[in-house]
Amino acid sequence: xxxxGFGAQDADKELTPLVFDRKDPRAGEVAFKVTYCGVxxxxxxxxxxxxxxxxxxxxxxxxVVGEVxxxxxxxxxxxxxxxxxxxxxxxxxxxxxxxxxxxENYCQGPIGFTGTYNGPGKKEDQNTYGGYSSHMVxxxxxxxxxxxxxxxxxxxxxxxxxxxxxxxxxxxxxGKNTTLGVAGVGGxxxxxxxxxxxxxxxxxxxxxxxxxxxxLLNMGADEVIISxxxxxxxxxxxxxxxxxxxxxxxxxxxxxxxxxxxxxxIVIVGNLINFENVVPAPLVVNRxxxxxxxxxxxxxxxxxxxxxxxxxxxxxxxxxxxxxINDVLDTLEKGNDSDFRHVIDMQSLHDEIDSLQDKAxxxxxxxxxxxxxxxxx
Ligand SMILES: [Zn+2]
Ligand SMILES: [Zn+2]
Numbered sequence: 001x002x003x004x005g006f007g008a009q010d011a012d013k014e015l016t017p018l019v020f021d022r023k024d025p026r027a028g029e030v031a032f033k034v035t036y037c038g039v040x041x042x043x044x045x046x047x048x049x050x051x052x053x054x055x056x057x058x059x060x061x062x063x064v065v066g067e068v069x070x071x072x073x074x075x076x077x078x079x080x081x082x083x084x085x086x087x088x089x090x091x092x093x094x095x096x097x098x099x100x101x102x103x104e105n106y107c108q109g110p111i112g113f114t115g116t117y118n119g120p121g122k123k124e125d126q127n128t129y130g131g132y133s134s135h136m137v138x139x140x141x142x143x144x145x146x147x148x149x150x151x152x153x154x155x156x157x158x159x160x161x162x163x164x165x166x167x168x169x170x171x172x173x174x175g176k177n178t179t180l181g182v183a184g185v186g187g188x189x190x191x192x193x194x195x196x197x198x199x200x201x202x203x204x205x206x207x208x209x210x211x212x213x214x215x216l217l218n219m220g221a222d223e224v225i226i227s228x229x230x231x232x233x234x235x236x237x238x239x240x241x242x243x244x245x246x247x248x249x250x251x252x253x254x255x256x257x258x259x260x261x262x263x264x265x266i267v268i269v270g271n272l273i274n275f276e277n278v279v280p281a282p283l284v285v286n287r288x289x290x291x292x293x294x295x296x297x298x299x300x301x302x303x304x305x306x307x308x309x310x311x312x313x314x315x316x317x318x319x320x321x322x323x324x325i326n327d328v329l330d331t332l333e334k335g336n337d338s339d340f341r342h343v344i345d346m347q348s349l350h351d352e353i354d355s356l357q358d359k360a361x362x363x364x365x366x367x368x369x370x371x372x373x374x375x376x377x
Pocket of ligand 1: 040041042043062160161
């Protein structure tokens with residue numbers, strides 16, 4: 001099927017309209033019209049090649065929701081007209097220990113999981129294109145069911161920002177007796193505050209900006225610490241059990257180590273680039289861990305969306321048009337200090353498709369990899 005999207009053709013290029021073909025749904029796959037797509041900080045990193053692994057053209061978007069238009073043979077979980085969500089993955093080996101444990105995000109197969117975009121496969125020229133596009137096709141196991149009554153425009157950010165903070169909360173047993181710290185209160189952090197409260201934890205939010213204090217308290221944070229206020233930080237020493245660090249850029253982590261109770265864990269979910277000068281003594285003396293966590297498996301992603309529906313939790317979003325995407329990415333690059341997620345109303349792309357017929361640049365077709373049947377393995 002002919003698909004229009006917005007993507008970058010190089011690290012120093014803006015996103016422009018592109019056109020390509022997606023393979024029609026094969027057995028076990030679902031095609032859908034994209035209705036909303038969240039804008040994640042990873043989209044920016046990938047477009048700008050910050051992780052040195054970007055394949056171009058790069059068509060981002062892994063906070064996707066849409067309406068099912070067609071299902072392939074044997075599909076049982078979705079039917080035409082259903083609302084479907086797709087997060088960060090569209091495929092994995094389905095055979096390794098991690099896939100069997102429902103943590104496809106840590107797939108140990110020969111190529112790991114296939115990302116929704118920039119998901120290179122075995123072949124050099126393979127690539128996947130994400131949700132900044134008019135239509136997508138996904139194998140049904142990687143589709144998330146949207147609970148009845150949950151507004152589709154809120155779904156996208158739950159599938160990356162939400163699951164990225166929820167999965168470590170589950171893994172590190174955040175619950176009623178936990179003091180949960182949340183460092184950085186952008187797209188991920190504000191979801192961590194809301195989900196931490198839903199799990200019964202005491203939530204302490206850490207932000208640089210004094211101006212956000214009331215908003216974060218209203219959002220549910222029990223306490224707000226201004227991270228640049230040394231007195232605040234000192235007063236909070238050894239008070240936190242689990243700290244989810246969502247700050248997406250390199251920063252000094254030592255002040256956060258001092259906030260941890262003995263046996264506490266700092267979980268890095270935002271910064272994949274580096275940390276300079278981590279001082280080990282406080283880690284050693286109080287048996288503190290610095291750990292990392294990457295998104296979450298499909299089962300857990302479904303779980304967090306169901307919890308959001310059940311507890312009436314929605315991300316704070318700002319709706320934008322597809323055509324505004326370069327401005328949105330610039331805002332993120334300048335150090336987005338906003339506590340909301342940009343979500344693209346994809347109707348803005350669908351409305352423009354007629355005029356894009358001549359304007360869009362043809363690019364090579366994406367390849368989402370083979371369909372491996374989990375049931376048969
Ligand atoms: Zn993301
Ligand atoms: Zn696997």
